[in-house]
Amino acid sequence: MRGFCVIISLFLSIAFSQVDTLPLFVPQKPEKPIKFCKAQKEWISVVEKFEDWQEVRGMSNLVVKMPYATFDNFTGHNLYCDIQRAFLHKDAMEKLRWAAALLKKREAGYKFILFDAARSNHAQEVLRSAVRGTPWQHFVSSPSKGSIHAYGMAVDIGLLDEKGTLVDMGLPYDSFAFYAGKSGEKQALEQGLLTATQIKNRELLRSVMAQSGWISLSSEWWHFNAAPGDTIRTKYVQPLPISQ
Numbered sequence: 001m002r003g004f005c006v007i008i009s010l011f012l013s014i015a016f017s018q019v020d021t022l023p024l025f026v027p028q029k030p031e032k033p034i035k036f037c038k039a040q041k042e043w044i045s046v047v048e049k050f051e052d053w054q055e056v057r058g059m060s061n062l063v064v065k066m067p068y069a070t071f072d073n074f075t076g077h078n079l080y081c082d083i084q085r086a087f088l089h090k091d092a093m094e095k096l097r098w099a100a101a102l103l104k105k106r107e108a109g110y111k112f113i114l115f116d117a118a119r120s121n122h123a124q125e126v127l128r129s130a131v132r133g134t135p136w137q138h139f140v141s142s143p144s145k146g147s148i149h150a151y152g153m154a155v156d157i158g159l160l161d162e163k164g165t166l167v168d169m170g171l172p173y174d175s176f177a178f179y180a181g182k183s184g185e186k187q188a189l190e191q192g193l194l195t196a197t198q199i200k201n202r203e204l205l206r207s208v209m210a211q212s213g214w215i216s217l218s219s220e221w222w223h224f225n226a227a228p229g230d231t232i233r234t235k236y237v238q239p240l241p242i243s244q
């Protein structure tokens with residue numbers, strides 16, 4: 001009987017550890033951080049000419065500041081070669097403009113901070129490699145499945161307050177914690193991991209985005225799709241097969 005109990009409690013502790021207390025992902029910094037300049041420049045030269053895509057600019061309350069264009073992201077690599085240029089499909093761009101206009105009405109003085117928009121498959125592969133084979137790999141789509149970012153139809157976005165300070169969402173961009181998105185918020189509030197204000201801040205972002213036609217991802221407060229994933233995968237194309 002005792003053995004049975006040990007097995008049961010072992011099972012429960014594993015089940016619980018996977019649901020509730022999956023330790024926070026601590027990325028292994030690479031020994032040799034790489035700056036992916038050739039791949040990123042090639043990709044930009046293609047998407048610049050892709051007629052349905054546009055560069056994200058011209059919105060006075062939106063700042064492009066992409067951690068993947070620096071070494072300061074969970075991979076430890078500089079995926080975008082210091083190039084802070086973001087691109088989107090024109091359908092997504094239109095919705096982003098709506099969102100920017102709506103934010104101006106809702107919270108004058110606030111700005112969007114764009115962490116990422118369209119993403120090449122080479123970058124997706126670097127992101128996936130950093131988590132492949134770990135319990136956190138489900139957080140990052142594999143390039144073969146195709147991230148919605150690859151279609152130029154997703155954004156990773158946050159808010160800056162009137163002082164230019166990041167609005168507190170309780171967890172930073174790209175956190176792998178269970179309460180990084182809406183699905184874990186109730187539990188995190190009960191456990192004191194998130195405050196009501198942090199959840200309210202997330203709700204402001206979600207509400208402005210939802211009213212502009214964006215669909216939020218339940219596991220990440222910062223990620224929004226410009227249409228349902230299935231629609232995007234069937235009706236939109238990725239601009240290129242990556243040559244490298």
Ligand SMILES: [Zn+2]
Pocket residue numbers: 149154155156222223224
């Ligand atoms: Zn995303």
